[in-house]
Amino acid sequence: MMHKENITKKEALDLIRSAWTPASVTEEVAVADAMGRILAEDCHAKYDLPVVRAAGMDGICVNFDLFENGMPDTSEWQRGVQYDRADTGDDFPDAFDTVLPIEWVKTEDGTIRIEPQKMHGPGGRPDGAPQIERGMNVRPAGSMMKKDALLAKKGMRITAFDIAALATGGYGTVKVIKKPRIAFLPTGSELIPAGSIPQRGQNFDANSLMVSAMLREMGAEVTCFPIEADHKNNLKERLAEALKKNDIVLINGGSSKGEEDFNTRILQEMGEFLFHWIKAAPGRPMSAAVIQGKLVINLAGPTIGAYYGVIWCVKELLADWYGCEVPWGHEIEAELTEDLMAPPMSIFMRMRVTDEKEESEKARYFASRIGGGPGRTHPGINQPDANAIYMTEPDQPAPKKGDVIRVIMVR
Amino acid sequence: MMHKENITKKEALDLIRSAWTPASVTEEVAVADAMGRILAEDCHAKYDLPVVRAAGMDGICVNFDLFENGMPDTSEWQRGVQYDRADTGDDFPDAFDTVLPIEWVKTEDGTIRIEPQKMHGPGGRPDGAPQIERGMNVRPAGSMMKKDALLAKKGMRITAFDIAALATGGYGTVKVIKKPRIAFLPTGSELIPAGSIPQRGQNFDANSLMVSAMLREMGAEVTCFPIEADHKNNLKERLAEALKKNDIVLINGGSSKGEEDFNTRILQEMGEFLFHWIKAAPGRPMSAAVIQGKLVINLAGPTIGAYYGVIWCVKELLADWYGCEVPWGHEIEAELTEDLMAPPMSIFMRMRVTDEKEESEKARYFASRIGGGPGRTHPGINQPDANAIYMTEPDQPAPKKGDVIRVIMVR
Numbered sequence: 177m178m179h180k181e182n183i184t185k186k187e188a189l190d191l192i193r194s195a196w197t198p199a200s201v202t203e204e205v206a207v208a209d210a211m212g213r214i215l216a217e218d219c220h221a222k223y224d225l226p227v228v229r230a231a232g233m234d235g236i237c238v239n240f241d242l243f244e245n246g247m248p249d250t251s252e253w254q255r256g257v258q259y260d261r262a263d264t265g266d267d268f269p270d271a272f273d274t275v276l277p278i279e280w281v282k283t284e285d286g287t288i289r290i291e292p293q294k295m296h297g298p299g300g301r302p303d304g305a306p307q308i309e310r311g312m313n314v315r316p317a318g319s320m321m322k323k324d325a326l327l328a329k330k331g332m333r334i335t336a337f338d339i340a341a342l343a344t345g346g347y348g349t350v351k352v353i354k355k356p357r358i359a360f361l362p363t364g365s366e367l368i369p370a371g372s373i374p375q376r377g378q379n380f381d382a383n384s385l386m387v388s389a390m391l392r393e394m395g396a397e398v399t400c401f402p403i404e405a406d407h408k409n410n411l412k413e414r415l416a417e418a419l420k421k422n423d424i425v426l427i428n429g430g431s432s433k434g435e436e437d438f439n440t441r442i443l444q445e446m447g448e449f450l451f452h453w454i455k456a457a458p459g460r461p462m463s464a465a466v467i468q469g470k471l472v473i474n475l476a477g478p479t480i481g482a483y484y485g486v487i488w489c490v491k492e493l494l495a496d497w498y499g500c501e502v503p504w505g506h507e508i509e510a511e512l513t514e515d516l517m518a519p520p521m522s523i524f525m526r527m528r529v530t531d532e533k534e535e536s537e538k539a540r541y542f543a544s545r546i547g548g549g550p551g552r553t554h555p556g557i558n559q560p561d562a563n564a565i566y567m568t569e570p571d572q573p574a575p576k577k578g579d580v581i582r583v584i585m586v587r
Numbered sequence: 588m589m590h591k592e593n594i595t596k597k598e599a600l601d602l603i604r605s606a607w608t609p610a611s612v613t614e615e616v617a618v619a620d621a622m623g624r625i626l627a628e629d630c631h632a633k634y635d636l637p638v639v640r641a642a643g644m645d646g647i648c649v650n651f652d653l654f655e656n657g658m659p660d661t662s663e664w665q666r667g668v669q670y671d672r673a674d675t676g677d678d679f680p681d682a683f684d685t686v687l688p689i690e691w692v693k694t695e696d697g698t699i700r701i702e703p704q705k706m707h708g709p710g711g712r713p714d715g716a717p718q719i720e721r722g723m724n725v726r727p728a729g730s731m732m733k734k735d736a737l738l739a740k741k742g743m744r745i746t747a748f749d750i751a752a753l754a755t756g757g758y759g760t761v762k763v764i765k766k767p768r769i770a771f772l773p774t775g776s777e778l779i780p781a782g783s784i785p786q787r788g789q790n791f792d793a794n795s796l797m798v799s800a801m802l803r804e805m806g807a808e809v810t811c812f813p814i815e816a817d818h819k820n821n822l823k824e825r826l827a828e829a830l831k832k833n834d835i836v837l838i839n840g841g842s843s844k845g846e847e848d849f850n851t852r853i854l855q856e857m858g859e860f861l862f863h864w865i866k867a868a869p870g871r872p873m874s875a876a877v878i879q880g881k882l883v884i885n886l887a888g889p890t891i892g893a894y895y896g897v898i899w900c901v902k903e904l905l906a907d908w909y910g911c912e913v914p915w916g917h918e919i920e921a922e923l924t925e926d927l928m929a930p931p932m933s934i935f936m937r938m939r940v941t942d943e944k945e946e947s948e949k950a951r952y953f954a955s956r957i958g959g960g961p962g963r964t965h966p967g968i969n970q971p972d973a974n975a976i977y978m979t980e981p982d983q984p985a986p987k988k989g990d991v992i993r994v995i996m997v998r
Contacts, residue, residue, distance in 0.1 A: 208795075208799070211803075223785050225785065225790060227786065230788075234843055234844040234846075263844075263846060264843060265889075267777075267788030320790075321969065328971050329971050332971065333998070335997055336797045336798075336894075338971075339796045339800055340797035340968055341969040343797070344890065347781065348780075349782065366677065370753075370759050373634075377678030379636060379676065379731075380636075382750070382752075382754035383751065385619045385751065386748065386754075387747075388619070389750055433689055434674030434677075435674060437674070479751045483751070506996075540920070556731065556733075557751055558632065558756060560740050560752075585917075587743075587746055
């Protein structure tokens, strides 16, 4: 099959999806370790809680029979016989059926006196006649958690509160979708590891660190390979090694027309080559293939290009894997402070979003592009003031100053 | 000093802040491990990149002198003598000063021909006269990263892109604020670990798992202690142990008026007792003390109370520690679908936020309370449909149906 060239992001994702299906499987993890994982089963409470019943207040438990004809004489009452202590959440002996608030109980010389009263302040209840009734302040079995109640749904991303609900519902472990294993292969004879001293012609491998951090945040298990120089056979061997234990392999660099740009050529030789060149910049020289049933993506070498490729492509494939959106940044609406261009491809822009300007009727926030713009070049990697990203889409009119656009907050 | 009772959340935080100062220190971590950490120094680029210069396109490098009087005869040109390959980002020999796009170069029988042309499509540039100029397509030293350029600012939460900027700026490690060490002590004779089979009177310790997950997400290093039964001396020993190696200790449960509610009494005995009872529900029976210079908070036992306490109190103290906001959920504006009550204390509510209703002029989202409400009881822990939280504040008018409120999205 012929591969496609110079296609849109959507066309590229469609091609990948038609050639590769995520092989997502499930695994059992401790509820304590389930934070952020995607639940692979509906979970229902296994038990009633309280198992039998529980006091609904701090107080004493009594048998209402003794109160049926009014306040009994308690001068001879003994703890464990006519009454016992029962505090909020506590079970108490079957001989008792009613809980009286501890605020009603006066203790003197080992005997107790019960004085029903209005309750105020800490631990109090709203005003009202302090009528003693059978079963008052007793929570029945299942009042805290009803057996079979739905705790959390299949496909949910587990939050801290869901962990509490699952634990309270009797779960020690839950079934979740296994994380996809993604290998990242930084390639380029010019690359040196972060923290080295650069010589003429050398450049830092920043992408390994950045992409690993992004993918881990997006829910992948990442293996980062060492830097591989531009030697075709070594690159092929390294790719073969990465394919063995991973679901997706990202090869970074060597994706364009340079003499030593071997990676896209390797993808063509080793598997079903899907596409080369994307109508999305930075990062246009990007390609993909399916090799031995695994997906291999050749991301552009420049850092911003690799960043963009992870966002528009790999993040969407992780969403396919998990069957739900991957939370990464959050979208907000902001009013544009300048005209943007509308080139025939999707342009990735870093933005500064503030709420510092005067009130607007359109949006609470204002967005300005950092660097770039018509006639301007792309800004450098270091943009400490950028806090959001925006992507133009091909064949859409150019957004104008005053338009409300949706940006993704990244800071 | 007398402790305070029945105070607002703000009063409680003020009391804590006047009695306890976060002892935040810094540490050096690998840039690769710096994701989400708070930078403790401004970082500036250590080197110019490229170190000398680099090709700005895939192409050949030449000496412009040969082109000064028009296109030279290239029939005898040899690679390494009159020209060489120079691809995007590559350094090239000092004999050359200009890079011509590879698309202009035709190779035939080992000789090259140069044909300047308009460039289209992949790898192309906008239309224009293909005039050859000295230094064209050459990126000077520092054009990618200028020595001393600001990479990231002190107090910033490091993102994946910042990691790339730091690595590209020459950093292998960075100085960040050390995570606060927080101990969590679950207490209660009725508690059993998640996954056990509950007997009459028993309840699951869900809070250890939930609070640990929340605090780790908020940037703390959490040590979770085993469940401790309600024996006063053991509780004191456990607290003393936790104080040794932690900055903050959270004791959970035993904070109210029950007979076995020892924890607040222990706080009173062991240190400077700050307050008991908060005008915030669920979770009103909460107290705090400073013991041996460490902050000890006694969180209410019921799960929703502990959850609320972590959000309004511990999260704010983590922000103090780091000197910046702790990202946890994100706020959005939503239109209320019902009247809410306005009790004299801060009420924590779980909400369902949707965008499924008809267009509103006020907000994009709609918020409805899950359970609760006037005359209704608090909902159970398991509320898989709740995706946001809302907190009423004391002495504020009751929010009405149609009002736009700010809620925190948690799902």
